[in-house]
Amino acid sequence: MIQYLFYFLSFIVLASAAMVVIAKNPVHSVLYLVLTLFGVACHYILLNAQFLFAVQVIVYAGAIMVLFLFVIMLLNLNDASETVKSPYGKLISIIAFGLLLITLVGALRSTAESPVMELNDTSIGLVKNLGIVLFRDFLLPFEMSSILLLSAMVGAVLLAKKEKAKA
Amino acid sequence: MNTLTETIRLVPMNHYILLCTALFCIGVLGVLTRRNAIVLFMSIELMLNAVNLLLASFSVFRNDASGQVFVFFIMAVAAAEVAVGLAIIVMIYRNAKTIDVDLMNKLKW
Numbered sequence: 001m002i003q004y005l006f007y008f009l010s011f012i013v014l015a016s017a018a019m020v021v022i023a024k025n026p027v028h029s030v031l032y033l034v035l036t037l038f039g040v041a042c043h044y045i046l047l048n049a050q051f052l053f054a055v056q057v058i059v060y061a062g063a064i065m066v067l068f069l070f071v072i073m074l075l076n077l078n079d080a081s082e083t084v085k086s087p088y089g090k091l092i093s094i095i096a097f098g099l100l101l102i103t104l105v106g107a108l109r110s111t112a113e114s115p116v117m118e119l120n121d122t123s124i125g126l127v128k129n130l131g132i133v134l135f136r137d138f139l140l141p142f143e144m145s146s147i148l149l150l151s152a153m154v155g156a157v158l159l160a161k162k163e164k165a166k167a
Numbered sequence: 168m169n170t171l172t173e174t175i176r177l178v179p180m181n182h183y184i185l186l187c188t189a190l191f192c193i194g195v196l197g198v199l200t201r202r203n204a205i206v207l208f209m210s211i212e213l214m215l216n217a218v219n220l221l222l223a224s225f226s227v228f229r230n231d232a233s234g235q236v237f238v239f240f241i242m243a244v245a246a247a248e249v250a251v252g253l254a255i256i257v258m259i260y261r262n263a264k265t266i267d268v269d270l271m272n273k274l275k276w
Contacts (some may be wrong), residue, residue: 159254159255
């Protein structure tokens with residue numbers, strides 16, 4: 001009975017992801033995206049990946065969404081700002097999407113029924129275990145990612161800064 | 168917590184793969200159909216999330232924590248990408264007064 005939670009969450013994730021693409025107003029898109037990201041975070045809980053759940057909520061639903069909303073408010077976008085694409089191009093993109101979906105789902109369905117997921121080691125996604133793996137096996141990539149974030153921050157500030165009028 | 172994590176014993180791995188495929192395809196659809204640069208970025212986030220979820224579920228399936236560490240790195244890269252990308256969008260809007268990707272054709276030859 002309780003495994004229907006997985007299908008319920010999947011439905012929420014897919015429906016709100018579709019609404020992100022469909023919604024005309026970018027602010028609505030952002031709010032549906034928050035719902036999608038929370039759905040994915042709940043999937044992480046089902047997988048007992050508690051660390052990923054926390055990071056997903058903090059980084060995606062917190063930081064990245066605030067960034068999106070701020071930019072939308074900064075640019076003062078409304079639904080009229082998006083030019084209507086020709087229906088011809090839209091039709092082609094929808095056909096391409098349908099072909100991609102059919103190909104992938106068809107290819108994946110033809111594989112043999114896979115075994116069910118099993119949590120043999122329930123501690124795998126806990127903060128303690130992941131911290132040990134992160135700082136023992138992946139210490140160099142971890143430090144590199146901090147440099148990446150620093151350079152991205154510097155780059156974002158540099159790009160967003162108003163250019164000085166040339167003297 | 169135990170009863171909650173018991174549930175995934177009843178979910179086949181296939182269903183995770185199908186869910187992530189569908190989510191990824193919706194992201195592709197967004198990139199193909201929308202012209203608003205910000206919605207384009209959101210669609211890219213959708214695709215990144217699909218891949219993240221798939222990596223996490225395979226990590227649990229294979230009992231290997233490396234997959235979840237990889238998801239963490241992808242999130243760091245995604246955050247950097249969004250910060251720089253949105254700064255570029257703001258700059259483009261300042262110069263061109265639009266973020267419609269169809270109108271950004273100055274580099275076209």
